[in-house]
Amino acid sequence: MLDKSPVLGPGRGPRSYNKIIHVMLPAWQDVSYIQGIPYPVTMCTSETFKALDAFEARSDDIVLASYPKCGSNWILHIISELMFADSKQKYEYPEFPVLECGDPEKYQRMKQLPSPRILATHLHYDKLPGSIFKNKAKILVIFRNPKDTAVSFFHFHNDVPDIPSYGSWDDFFRQFMKGQVSWGSYFDFAINWNKHLDDENVMFILYEDLRENLATGIKRIAEFFGFSPSGEQIQTISAQSTFHAMRAKSQETHGAVGPFLFRKGEVGDWKSLFSETQNQEMDEKFKECLAGTALGKKLKYNSYCQP
Numbered sequence: 189m190l191d192k193s194p195v196l197g198p199g200r201g202p203r204s205y206n207k208i209i210h211v212m213l214p215a216w217q218d219v220s221y222i223q224g225i226p227y228p229v230t231m232c233t234s235e236t237f238k239a240l241d242a243f244e245a246r247s248d249d250i251v252l253a254s255y256p257k258c259g260s261n262w263i264l265h266i267i268s269e270l271m272f273a274d275s276k277q278k279y280e281y282p283e284f285p286v287l288e289c290g291d292p293e294k295y296q297r298m299k300q301l302p303s304p305r306i307l308a309t310h311l312h313y314d315k316l317p318g319s320i321f322k323n324k325a326k327i328l329v330i331f332r333n334p335k336d337t338a339v340s341f342f343h344f345h346n347d348v349p350d351i352p353s354y355g356s357w358d359d360f361f362r363q364f365m366k367g368q369v370s371w372g373s374y375f376d377f378a379i380n381w382n383k384h385l386d387d388e389n390v391m392f393i394l395y396e397d398l399r400e401n402l403a404t405g406i407k408r409i410a411e412f413f414g415f416s417p418s419g420e421q422i423q424t425i426s427a428q429s430t431f432h433a434m435r436a437k438s439q440e441t442h443g444a445v446g447p448f449l450f451r452k453g454e455v456g457d458w459k460s461l462f463s464e465t466q467n468q469e470m471d472e473k474f475k476e477c478l479a480g481t482a483l484g485k486k487l488k489y490n491s492y493c494q495p
């Protein structure tokens with residue numbers, strides 16, 4: 189979640205909230221490698237990652253795991269609305285909602301937060317803090333087809349003034365395919381999760397399915413986390429969670445970055461940028477990494493990634 193939520197208190201969030209000084213450098217210079225994976229230097233530090241090792245998850249934490257640009261802000265909004273429907277209490281974000289982003293003292297402060305806490309993360313499965321599993325927190329895993337994910341990621345880099353730009357789509361595509369982008373390789377992220385989708389306390393949701401039938405998706409999310417909204421509440425939440433509704437409010441909810449974060453919300457936007465060669469390259473990569481796997485099937489690649 190490369191989010192610029194205005195609810196962040198001064199000094200509490202990632203340093204990117206101030207000013208990125210690397211803005212003129214090529215994007216690869218703006219990442220730092222932590223345990224072999226590139227992260228944006230302005231949002232993730234090795235000190236914070238060290239402190240994260242000792243993070244104590246709770247059994248009622250709500251964990252949202254996704255590769256960047258797969259719709260985590262969308263799901264976060266839906267869950268906040270489900271909580272509101274349940275308790276009439278507005279979910280407050282006292283900390284930046286991405287678990288691995290922020291200062292190292294963040295996890296101490298998080299001990300004071302009331303349950304349930306929402307923990308969004310783009311960390312790969314094997315980099316998640318062990319207490320999430322030990323304490324049996326529920327994890328919702330959100331996936332989106334890799335072609336639209338790449339296009340969304342590219343636009344985010346090039347649209348948001350604070351974030352380093354890529355020289356061209358071709359440059360970004362090359363880095364994306366090598367996994368040399370923030371939070372590493374989409375395909376590694378997927379391969380890691382593929383073995384765990386049927387684990388206890390894990391539920392998979394596909395961006396494209398949610399877009400196709402929002403009310404059904406909201407119902408599944410509610411059941412998984414133990415919320416019991418009425419039919420009417422589901423309808424209200426659906427209406428508030430469409431792309432257009434969220435984009436219309438995006439400056440209010442996410443500040444200046446809102447319209448970039450809620451950019452287009454479409455399935456198949458990849459067709460606007462992918463060349464034939466890039467198409468084939470990604471098809472090959474998908475085949476090599478995910479064809480024949482449980483996750484490969486769930487991603488419905490042939491429906492969403494073929495011209």
Ligand SMILES: Nc1ncnc2c1ncn2[C@@H]1O[C@H](COP(=O)(O)OS(=O)(=O)O)[C@@H](OP(=O)(O)O)[C@H]1O
Binds near residue numbers: 189191262340341449
């Ligand atoms: N309500 C709704 N409906 C459909 N699509 C939506 C919705 N909300 C967010 N989005 C789209 O999700 C993309 C951003 O994903 P993330 O929120 O995970 O981004 S981030 O990694 O946290 O920066 C980004 O995709 P693109 O528009 O393709 O760039 C958002 O537009």
